Amino acid sequence: MDHEDGLLRSVALQNANAILLARQRAEEELLRIKEALRESQERLTAALTAAGTGTFRWNIQTNTVEWDGNLDRLFGLESERTAQSLDVFIAAVHPDDRAAVIRSCEESARLGADFEMEFRVLRSDGAIRWIHDKAKAFCDDDGHPLYLTGACADITSRKEAAEALRDSEQRLRAIFNQAAVGIAVAALDGRFVETNTKFSDILGYSAAELQGLTFTDITRPDDLPETEAAVRQLLAGTISAYSLEKR
Known part of the structure; x- marks a missing residue:
């Protein structure tokens, strides 16, 4: 035992x-x-x-929102002193963009639909930042929306670069149109793509008429060989520019 x-x-x-x-x-x-x-x-x-990106989660059932510290920094919020809520999120949006953001939020909550939009935020320090907001909706088995989770990225640099490019293009367009000399943009085959007013005035053709012509059509036969030779060298990379007088 x-x-x-x-x-x-x-x-x-x-x-x-x-x-x-x-x-x-x-x-x-x-x-x-x-x-x-x-x-x-x-x-x-x-x-x-x-990447300058903050994330958030919006519980549609309880209408509560949670986000990370990156979004606090992005929106200029003080994380220790700011309660997280949809009202706080919306209040940070620039007044001119707020109505559109509210409409998108309401539509997503009603339909359980994803959303993607760009808007500005007005930070407490007065700085304005451009935001790209993209969120995905999650629904229950019956299709009722439960929550959205998404990310807000700072696209201010991209927006500023695009604005600077538009400004530059507008300035160049003004110079092109108002220049005191004739200016033309031609394709590689010599066909005119765009001409300014002075170019039309010099040749006596309208801009529409010139777009159906090539540089050979407006050059006197006696001057054509020299012009064609210069163009061939330009296209071959032998020269970077040429200047000549012709009729």
């Missing part, structure tokens, strides 16, 4: 040790997963910060 009791105690002890070992391994695996998740979150946060 004592032998059997000892055997039972030995088996019980082995089982207990096995359970403890399994629990220890499970705890170690859980810690490893948590650490990997933390590192992954840190990398994601760093990448989003570097």
Whole structure:
């Protein structure tokens, strides 16, 4: 009997040790997963910060919004002192863009639809930033909208570059149209693509008529060989520009 009791105690002890070992391994695996998740979150946060992007989640059922610190910085909010709510989010939007943002939010909440739009935010320091907001809607099995999750990216630099390009194009267009000399843009085959008013005045053709012609059509036959030779050198890269007098 004592032998059997000892055997039972030995088996019980082995089982207990096995359970403890399994629990220890499970705890170690859980810690490893948590650490990997933390590192992954840190990398994601760093990448989003570097990209000037903040993320948010809007629970449509409770009408509550949560966002990360990047969005606080993007919108110029003080994360320690600002409660997160849809009203706070909307209030940060530039007054001129606010109505459009509200309409998009209401439509997404009603239909459970994704949305994507660009708008401005007016920060507390007075700075205006352009935002690209893209969100995906999630619905239950019956199609009722549950929440939206999305990201807001700072696209101010892109907007400013596009505006600068438009301004530059407008200035060049004004110079082109108002120049005191004739200017023409031609395709590689010599066909006129665009001409200014002075060019039309000099040649006596309208802009529409010139678009159906090439430089050979407006050059006197005696001067054509010299012109064609200069154009061939230009297209071949032998010369970068040419100047000549012709009729």
